[in-house]
Amino acid sequence: MDDAHSDSRDVVRPVVIDSPRRQLLLIPSESDDENGWTLPTVPMRPGETIRRAASRYLRRTVHLPPIRISPLIGRLSRRNSVVGVQFVVVVRPAAESWPSAVRFAIAPEACWWTTAELRSAGAVVEPAELLDFMDGYWEGWLPDGEISLE
Template sequence: MDPLGVLLCGAFTVLVLLLVGSCLLRANRLDRLHVRTDAARAALFAALERRAVVARAAAVLLDDQTLLATAARTETVPATEREAAENDLGKLLGDLPARSLPEPLRAELTDAEQRVMLARRVHNDAVRDTLALRSRRLVRWLRLAGTAPVPGYFEIAEVDAPADGPAEPPPRSRRAGRVVLLDSARRVLLFEGVDPARPGEPFWFTPGGGALPGEDGRAAAGRELAEETGLRVPLDRLVGPVWRRHAVFSFDGGNLAADEEFFLLAADLDRVDTSGFTDLERGTVLGHRWWTAEELRGTGAVVYPRELGDLLGSLDPAAWDGVTRIVC
């Protein structure tokens, strides 16, 4: 072999070794991150279960059957309903009058709430780091995550323990209209955004937003679609609501109880015009893209609704069955 061939062969070997080494390092780090995430989730659930035990003790003392049933429900609901159940329990605990509880029980409840808050933040930090590495091209192309399930954030409103009344205002109700916008290739348009209070936890969502006074979900969806994409259509072209989503979550330091209606629209859009964004949207929306159902099912990103990739296959603007389904 001539010297040039030897040199090229050596360079290729070095590149292969570097690639293999990089893959091994990333796979090892990813494995550690998954272990960290699993441990953080176990710690979070342990903190939630302890809060439920303390809540049951308070319910028995106060003879509060609603609180007792809500605390018990958090331990029996399916995983998809756990966040909603924990939010219900948190709201009831936040509304408890502090003076109705003995000091030891009040202190234990305060400690339980603080542990839940801390465990949730640790868990979501671990999920953020894991999703960031899983989203890297090399990790995705070579499937370095293996069969490990994609972790997800645990979204509950943070409610302080009771003081001399409700420690915090109840979640602000927010009715919203959203649009599942499909192009001719059956891709869906999503925006990527962040909570200003947690800028390191990006997520993807459909166009839409809160209703103005006097608006219903359809009118809000049409108006928000025009403001966020530049696409203006008659409201009767919005099919649905095909889905409805109830969620309680923290955003920009406050708690929201959202009631979202999703409408379906098929339309090709040459350019997404975001000039109608509000100041808040300009500061929190990072970008947008069109997604296929396959991409959504395989992504490590956080997407709302969470089962959007599976739901897209059943959507047909020309053949909606008239049933509004609950999604999460």
């Protein structure tokens, strides 16, 4: 598959969370900003559901233990492509907590952050709507289902 076609596909952006600490696991952004953080980007296969794409990536590629995907789904247009949608999904462990190595499974440079820490540090977060989305998730004021983040 050539790059033009892969850029037009929908993607899933899984937010791996630690609920008791209200933290999310982010990876360094590939932008020039050294204080930038982002989520993994998982291309969806034709006919694949949002949850299946996130599960495929986290269970098969990253080898995480069993997961639970929240019924809350954020939807954004893809900023680096004229077509395609990015879906943000919240993922937590099926058991009570993640194994300690979960951070390294996602990426060696991954870090746990609270939304308050990211704001206090002046970190650039992509997608920019992620912090408000996560605050809404933590506080319970976002409804289950798919919502626009634009």
